[in-house]
Amino acid sequence: xxxxxxxxxYIEELGFTTGVLVSAVYQDACLTLSTLAATNTSSVICVTSxxxxxxxxxxxxxxxxxxxxxxxxxGDRVVLHLMPNTIQITKINFYATARCS
Numbered sequence: 001x002x003x004x005x006x007x008x009x010y011i012e013e014l015g016f017t018t019g020v021l022v023s024a025v026y027q028d029a030c031l032t033l034s035t036l037a038a039t040n041t042s043s044v045i046c047v048t049s050x051x052x053x054x055x056x057x058x059x060x061x062x063x064x065x066x067x068x069x070x071x072x073x074x075g076d077r078v079v080l081h082l083m084p085n086t087i088q089i090t091k092i093n094f095y096a097t098a099r100c101s
Contacts, residue, residue, distance in 0.1 A: 001064025002074040006087065007050070012058050015085040018049040022060065026070040033060070035085040060087075 006016075016022065021036040022045040033045070045066075049056045072078070072091055081088040 002067040002072050002076065003064060004062040004067060004072075004078070004089070005059060006062075006080075007057055007059035009058075010082070011047075011060055011087075014082055014087065016047050016058065016060055016087070018047055018056075018058050020047045021045075022047060024062075024066060029090060031070055031072070031089040033062075033087045033089070062089075 015035050016033075022033050023036050024045060025032045025034070045060065045062070047058060047060050049058050051057075067073075072089075077092050079090050079092050081090070
């Protein structure tokens with residue numbers, strides 16, 4: 001099963017901090033992850049943290065179920081477009097890149 005783990009300071013700087021709820025929307029071959037207000041119940045993911053080398057590290061894990069649902073497979077190449085409170089993930093082939101609109 002495919003799995004994508006985003007972790008570290010850069011996701012915190014984008015607004016994906018521990019405990020933040022995240023929605024996932026798939027449209028036009030792009031999976032967009034966006035932070036949500038804590039009262040929104042349509043979230044599908046929660047940002048967590050993990051102890052690594054004695055230090056908490058923020059992580060966002062996309063598991064096989066979510067990725068398979070949208071056509072992502074183990075070994076696929078992806079490109080990440082990083083913006084405040086938003087991460088766009090687009091599957092790319094070996095010869096071309098794609099960009100979310």
